[in-house]
Amino acid sequence: MKDRNHLAEVKTTNKVEIISKGVVDIPMLQVLSEQGELIKNAQEPNIDKEEALKIFNTMHYIRVLDERMVGAQRQGRISFYLASTGEEAASVASAAALSNDDMIMSQYREQGALAYRGYTTDQFMNQMFSNKDDPNKGRQMPIHYGDKTLNFMTISSPLGTQIPQASGYAYGQKMSGKDVVTICYFGEGAASEGDFHAGLNMAAVLNCPVIFFCRNNGYAISTPAEEQFAGDGIASRGLGYGVKTIRVDGNDALAIYAATKEARRIAIEEKCPVLIEAMTYRLAAHSTSDDPTGYRSREEEDKWRAKDPIARMAKWLESKGWYNEADNQKRVEKARQDVLAAMKNCEKTDICAVEDIVEDVYDTPPWHLKEQINELKSHIKKYPKMYPKTAGRVK
Incomplete structure (x- = not known):
């Protein structure tokens, strides 16, 4: 039987030793350079033309x-939006590395993962305009998507709530015996929750097959990372909890794809979190409620524009002979027209019935809610x- 005394294998010392940050140097996986060229000795992930183009086109669609x-x-x-x-690359390329049977629990910036799985422009619009075709019946803010058929759990606004939920869901997946995982997206700001x-x-204690995917984008709204934590990012916390950890260039679609593929393999084969x-x-x-000019410089933004994940992947696709700029511009323009047409159509669609506010919440709405609904109708x-x-009523 395994010795349950956790002190049994601890290394001892006869001197006071202070362990500080920097003892563990966590590397960042990178496949493509900022110029879109394959980095020397980097291993290209096993990805064919069709899948590569789907990733690229989905990324471009989301930008549009x-x-x-x-x-x-x-x-x-509409009242609100998060771009x-x-x-x-973070959401689209990671979603591409999953099985459609895997569960996605996202924060609020993973519309790319949903689009990759087949969520349509009309579905995006119905949700954002809260019309009668919105499956959530207008009960959610815009960009709070959810789709049971696509294994995409409905988004909720409070930060971090999906993280323990993902651990629990993945534990259930393990108990079911199915070779599937849950991926849970969040930002580095949510990691402070x-x-x-x-x-x-x-997840670490119960060996849950869950992938915790942190988008460390440098800011929790207006708070820069250096004012959020003093440690080595979020990756070091995974090591502290005994979770296998990968740090990856989030603007490199190929690196994201490779990292997520490997994380999924480990989670399934070893029944553990990554x-x-x-x-x-x-x-x-x-969000549309934010003005970033108040807390960061244009120079900083321009530095990161040079690392644009879409331009970076386009150069790699071009080197493979899989990309044509003229054809791409046609696709982008068509996407713009499709989005505009869907938006105009959906905002003309009737909104949900007033009764939907309370129906589905109770088997039979209680008297006081019925009374309130009648008062609202009269108003x-x-x-x-x-x-x-x-639906086009926000003025």
Whole structure:
């Protein structure tokens, strides 16, 4: 029987030794240089033309979607939006490395993972405009997606809540005997929440097949990383909890793909958690409620624009003979037109029925809620111009 005394294998010393940061030097996996060239001695992941182009096209589609929807929010057509500009590789390439049967639990900047799995433009729009075709029945803010058929757990606003939930879900997957994993996305700011520590410790102790995917984009809204923690990023915390850990260039789609593939293999074969820290940068504002000019410089942003994951992958695809700029521009323009057409169509669609506010919550809504619904209906009837019937009502 294994000795359960955790002191049995501890190394002893007769001198006071202070262990400081820097003792463990955690490397960052990189396959492509910032110029999109294969790094010397780097091993290209096993990825064919079709999959590579799907990753690239999805990344570009998400950038188009983000641009259009930030504009829509500025026009008063939707209330809120979160863009992933500069971080597209992190969500799209990692999703590509998974099985469609794996569960995704995301934060709020992983629309790329959802799009890669087949979430349509109309579905994005229905959710953001909260119309009658929104499966969440307008009960969520924009960008809080969820899709049971695509194994994408519905997003919630509070930071970090999905981390212990992912550990629990992955434990259930292990108990089921299926060779599947849960991937849990979050930012380095969410790693300051207690849920992060509880979730990692639970997964490590119970050997849950979960991939914790941290997008370290340098800022928790306006708080820079150096003001959040003094340790070596988030990867060092994984080691502290006994979790196998990978640090990867978050703007290198090939490196993200390779790291996630390996993490998934380990999680399934060894029935254990893996932490991936993707070092990236948020080129956009945190959200449409944020102004990044108040806490970072244009020079800093320009430095990271040179590391753009889309341009980087385009150069690699071109070197393989898989990319044509003219054809790509046509695809991008078509995506712009498709997004605009879907947006115009969805905002003309009727909104959800007022009763949806309380139905599905109770088998039979209690009397006081029924009374409130009737009062609300009377109020809307009295002021009909203030409550348009279609989704394009945010003014």
